[in-house]
Amino acid sequence: MNLIISIIRTLFRHRWLILIGTTLFTLLVIYYTRHMRGGYDVKATLYTGVASGYNLESDKRTDWATVQNSMDNLISIMQAESTLKRVSLRLFARILIKGNPEKENDGITPASYNYTYNHLKNSPPGDEILKLIDKSSEDKTVANLEAYMRPHKDNYIYGLFYYSHPYYSYGALKNVKVQRRLTSDLLDISYTSGDPGIAYNTVSILMHEFVEEYRRIRYGETDKVIKYFEEELKRIGKQLRAEEEDLTKYNVQKRIINYLDETKEIAAISKEFELREQDALFAFNSTASMLKELEKHMDNNARQVLKNMEFVDKLREASNITGKISEAEAMTDSNKKDLHSLEGDKKRLNELKQELNALTTSYVGHKYTKEGASRTNIIDQWLEQTLLYEKAKAELKIVQSARRDLNNRYVFFAPVGTTIKQKERSINFTERSYLTVLQSYNEALLRKKNLEMTSATLKVLNEPTYPIGANSTNRKQIVIAACIAIFVIIIALLVLVELLDRTLRDASRTLRVTGYRVIGAVPSLSTARYGGLTRTYIQLSVRELTNSLLRFLSKRKSPGVFIINLFGTSEDSGEDIIGTLICGFMQSRKLNTKFICYNKDFDIASTQYLLARNVTDFYTPQGEDVLIVAYPPLSKSSISSALLHDANANILVTPANRGWKTIDKQLCEQLMLQLGKSNVPFRICLTNASREAAEDFTGQLPPYTLLRRFSYHFSQLSLTEKIIFNLRRKAKEAEDEDDDE
Incomplete structure (x- = not known):
């Protein structure tokens, strides 16, 4: 309790220090805030269409997590450093291009123009940068400033954004507030600045740069994917055409029209010739055996007939014609000329048969053999069997030759089929790859179209408006807070000194x-x-x-x-x-x-x-x-x-x-x-x-004045004691004491 009383007395003893110190500091705050002005608020509303807009890629159900993520991305892009940097450069260029030092022009006040121009003019590279300002084009000026900017502390444009400039710095522009309105598709953008033109143009430029930045980010990804798929389609398409042309050349080179049909036809022909070979071999063996048997029953005269040169020549000619006829009949693709020759051969064969019969009849001496068999029949049968033998022999030779050709065809077609299947598999794989890439390419195009629709929905619903009146300042709150703060600080210091002072x-x-x-x-x-x-x-x-x-x-x-x-x-x-x-x-x-x-x-x-x-x-x-x-x-x-x-x-x-x-x-x-x-x-x-x-x-x-009495009673914490009616008595007692002395 004594400590509390001591602290109260200390504070009362230093009452003038507390009052005067608080008053002086408050007056200083009032003096230094005399030029304080309220900021100018500029607001705008952006419609995104993320939640309720039409989407080509999704169904009718709404994924709210995706919607929230998309809204967060939009807010982050708007407040991103790269976006604000472009806003800073464009705002700087616009002020210098459209500003006027004497009057307001397009929402740009003379104060903002003069401050910007003087700040640039008085800098070391001021004249150099002023040459970059193209009065005829804001875009060219921004491009010149971007080319001039270098990440160095002495670079004016770089420092303009990364130092503490009140208009163009990152510290000032990041005060742009972007907030989603409840769960809607709307984004509320607000910005406050001490200059109305700066506030208005900042929000206006931000709206434009945000849409462009969003398109650059989203389209940049999609365009790269589309470009990749286009290159892949060209490459795979070229490869597919090359493989198809190679297969065509190979078919032409191997004279293949339809491999499957041709192989089936060859198999059928092979089976047919196999049967014909069996028949020819059977006929050949039968006639050979028949000839041997007939020759056993011939006499010498008959054998002389067989050895007669004329008979041999005619028999050889008949054998050759029989072979030609058999060969011609074995061919399935004979034309009219071959058919006419075949008819001639058959006619000649008949003539030779008659001539041979005539020769054999003239040379036969006896009509019957010892066994009682007719010699004429034997010769005729022998001649007939001989002709059949020659015919069977020719047919067998032809069939065996055809079988050898068919075997060669099998040897030819076996690797050709494997090669064709390999090429067809390669073509099939390349074709499926081409179709897959084509599908992905179409999906990328669909996504780009969807992004175009999404970007098209990014519309400024409420355009930023030029502020007319400034907001009320918080100067009063600052002064009151400063007064209370210094009052508390002085009291705290006095209490601290009271507690520590010995x-x-x-x-x-x-x-x-x-x-x-x-x-x-x-x-x-x-x-x-x-x-x-x-x-x-x-x-x-x-x-x-x-x-x-x-x-x-x-x-x-x-x-x-x-x-x-x-x-x-x-x-x-x-x-x-x-x-x-x-x-x-x-x-x-x-x-x-x-x-x-x-x-x-x-x-x-x-x-x-x-x-x-x-x-x-x-x-x-x-x-x-x-x-x-x-x-x-x-x-x-x-x-x-x-x-x-x-x-x-x-x-x-x-x-x-x-x-x-x-x-x-x-x-x-x-x-x-x-x-x-x-x-x-x-x-x-x-x-x-x-x-x-x-x-x-x-x-x-003494003195016993009202103020002194009040101060004394307050220092003694006699807060409710009556002090007014005792003033005269105390004053009289003091006079009496002085008289006694």
């Missing part, structure tokens, strides 16, 4: 810091702060101090006098002054009082003092009733325990404006060890005390 100052703090009670507080004699009232303050303080000391004078000590010991912990503590004042006040009250001081009335270096058991060992009393002894500082010389015990009161005199140091604490602790459990009281007397510290012992000091 300056004695007044009775309550002295008791808290030292642990010893205070008996009185006397103002300084040399202070001019209180003017003519200083003497009155000292008299009242000394009177109260003396009255407190008289309460301890209950028993005379060994010399038969009352003894009051005064000492300090260091020099200039004021014990000599206090002793003189107390002695003078007691003498004014008709008390026989004597004040003695070290180095004047006794020698602290003498043996009598150092070994003294009481005052009479170094001073001879002269019949005094009260003896006030001022001892040397405890830091220079010690006081014997006997002298401390042989006293009515031990008073430690110390200035109120001096801090309580560690050495002071140690000296007092040693002193208390000397006193031990003695009944001799030990108190502290404060010198150089303030009026407030003295009033803790004397009560309110």
Whole structure:
């Protein structure tokens, strides 16, 4: 509780510091915010169509997670650094192109133009950059600025965006607020700037750059995919055509029209020739056996006929014609010319048969053989069998030759079929790859078309409007906050100093810091702060101090006098002054009082003092009733325990404006060890005390004005005490005391 009271008193004592400090700081804030103006708000609304727009890629169900992701992407793109950088460059270019130093033009104020132009003109590369400004084209100017920008701290355009420019920096532009309106397709964009033209043009440019940036990002991905698929389609298509042409060339080279049909036809022909070979072989063997049997029954005359040259030639000719006929009949693709030749051969064969029969008849001598067989029939049968034999022989030869050709065809067609299948598989694989890429290409085109539709739905629903009036400033709130903040800071500092400061100052703090009670507080004699009232303050303080000391004078000590010991912990503590004042006040009250001081009335270096058991060992009393002894500082010389015990009161005199140091604490602790459990009281007397510290012992000091009375009662926390009706009485008492003196 004492600490709280001490803090309150401290704050009240420094009330003028708190009030004046708070007032001055508040006035400074008011002065420096005198040019503060409200910002200009510009708002716009963008319709995205993400949630409710038509989509070619999805069904009728809405994926809200995808919708939220798309909205977040739109907001992120709008607030992206790359987007804001393009906004900064275009805004900078527009201000320099369309701005006018004397009048507003297209929403660009003269203030923003002059600030931008002067800032650029006064920079080192100002003239160089001004040459990049193309008054006829904003796009060309932006392109020139982008080409000029380099990531270097000395590059003006680069620093324009990355330093702290109020219009074009990233720090200023990132204050653009983008927020989705509930769960709708609408985005609310707002921006506040100190210049109305800057705010308006910033939002207007942002709308345009956002749509372009969105298209660049989305179309960039899709266009790369489409370009890839187009290149793949060209490559695979070229490969497919090459493989098909290669297959065609191979078929032409191998004379293949339809491999499957041709192989089936060859298989059928092979089977047919196999049957014909069997028939021909059977006929050949039958006729050969028949000829051998007929030749057994021939006589010599018949054999001579067979050996006749004419007969042999005709028989050879008949055999050749029979072979030709058999070969011609074996061919399935004979034309008309071959058919005419075949008819001629058959006719010639018949003629030869008749001629051979005639020859055989002319050479036959006997009609019958010994066995009774007709020779004419044998020759005829032999001739017939011979012709059949030749025919079977020719047919067998032809069939075997055809079989060999068919075998060669099998050898030819076997690898051709494998190669054709390989080529067809390769073509099939390439064709399926082509179709797959074509499908992906169509999907990419569909996605691009969907993006075009999505981008088409990005429309500015509410265009940004040029602001006419500025917003109300928060200057009042700033001033109030500054006033409260400095007020709290000053109080906090004072409280902190109060808690940490070890300056004695007044009775309550002295008791808290030292642990010893205070008996009185006397103002300084040399202070001019209180003017003519200083003497009155000292008299009242000394009177109260003396009255407190008289309460301890209950028993005379060994010399038969009352003894009051005064000492300090260091020099200039004021014990000599206090002793003189107390002695003078007691003498004014008709008390026989004597004040003695070290180095004047006794020698602290003498043996009598150092070994003294009481005052009479170094001073001879002269019949005094009260003896006030001022001892040397405890830091220079010690006081014997006997002298401390042989006293009515031990008073430690110390200035109120001096801090309580560690050495002071140690000296007092040693002193208390000397006193031990003695009944001799030990108190502290404060010198150089303030009026407030003295009033803790004397009560309110003059003047007794209403303000002083109120201040005193508030410092004493007498908050409900009546003070007005006691003013005249207190003033009269003060006048009476002055008259008595």
